[in-house]
Amino acid sequence: MTENNTPKQRRGVTLRTPEDVRRIIQRIASRAFVDGSELDNAGKISQLLGCWLKAWEMDKLSDIEKRLAVLEAKEEK
Numbered sequence: 001m002t003e004n005n006t007p008k009q010r011r012g013v014t015l016r017t018p019e020d021v022r023r024i025i026q027r028i029a030s031r032a033f034v035d036g037s038e039l040d041n042a043g044k045i046s047q048l049l050g051c052w053l054k055a056w057e058m059d060k061l062s063d064i065e066k067r068l069a070v071l072e073a074k075e076e077k
Helices: 017-033 042-076
Strands: none
Touching: 017 042
C-alpha cells in the first residue's frame, strides 16, 4: 500500500478563532467599498458587521475571563 504524501488541497478559508472571522469580514467589506457596491450590498454588509462585532466581543470577553482567573487565583493565595 502506498502512502499519500501530497498535501491536501483545501478550498476556502479555515475559521478557527474570532480573529479569523474578523479578518475575512474586513476583507469582504473592503472589497465592497473598493468596488463601489456598498449601497447595493448594504444589508449584507450590515449583517457582516454585526458578525464582526460579535467576534470582537468574544475576543474581548475571553481576555477579561483570563484576567479574572488570574485575579481570583491571586486572591486565593
